[in-house]
Amino acid sequence: MSFSWRGLRVLITSGPTREFLDPVRFLSNSSSGKMGWALASAARRLGAKVTVISGPVSTISPKDVEVKWVTTALEMRRQVLKTAEKADLIISAAAVTDWRAKTVATEKIKKKNGEIEIALVPNPDIIGEVGEIKKKDGAKARKFPALIGFALETRDVESSALKKMWAKNLDMIVANSPASLSSENIRATLLLKNGVKRKLPLLPKRLCAQAILKEAESFL
Ligand code: C5P
Numbered sequence: 001m002s003f004s005w006r007g008l009r010v011l012i013t014s015g016p017t018r019e020f021l022d023p024v025r026f027l028s029n030s031s032s033g034k035m036g037w038a039l040a041s042a043a044r045r046l047g048a049k050v051t052v053i054s055g056p057v058s059t060i061s062p063k064d065v066e067v068k069w070v071t072t073a074l075e076m077r078r079q080v081l082k083t084a085e086k087a088d089l090i091i092s093a094a095a096v097t098d099w100r101a102k103t104v105a106t107e108k109i110k111k112k113n114g115e116i117e118i119a120l121v122p123n124p125d126i127i128g129e130v131g132e133i134k135k136k137d138g139a140k141a142r143k144f145p146a147l148i149g150f151a152l153e154t155r156d157v158e159s160s161a162l163k164k165m166w167a168k169n170l171d172m173i174v175a176n177s178p179a180s181l182s183s184e185n186i187r188a189t190l191l192l193k194n195g196v197k198r199k200l201p202l203l204p205k206r207l208c209a210q211a212i213l214k215e216a217e218s219f220l
Contacts, residue, residue: 011050013036013054014040015031016029017073018056019100035093035208038205050066054068084133087145089147091149092126098123099122101121131169147171165191186203
């Protein structure tokens, strides 16, 4: 019998986060959110109930998918932790901004000549935190969601991605390079906790999303 996604609850984080320095300026990255939408659309088509927690993007969300809009990493974390327990699968495709300002200036920072220093603090690792909860709760009978992460690497792509998969307690990690940021296409390698490795060719994100979900069926 073939695997059924019907009724499975899939939670996806997507897009960048914005970390404000003052009321008008922020730190972010160039994520378009296209991979998150492609995953949402593919999971929806298979019959899953899909929620996307998305940072600010200009791309259009797919039909029949619930979207919770957030701006900062802390807002994304709050939404994920609120929803995680109800999910069967969490896919972390968001490009969370690694740092935020230690204090956000309430007034616009005045422009002046010379260097300025802004203290940054690290943002929490959202999927890592969920992975930590999953590890602690491992002994309980309650079913905890399967976890898929992404790893964007410029060098030692596979070994760095594998390290992240283990550190964050993920079931699968999708290793890819910065060439896929904002692009229509992605060249990815799927690395699974059970040792399976699938090198995918350069594919439109829609087809890569389908391949990721197909592979996930082995641990759902
Ligand atoms: O940034 P990093 O390479 O560690 O990202 C790997 C995975 O962790 C991605 O799936 C990303 O969405 C997730 N992540 C997260 N919270 C962060 C940083 C990354 O959930 N603060």
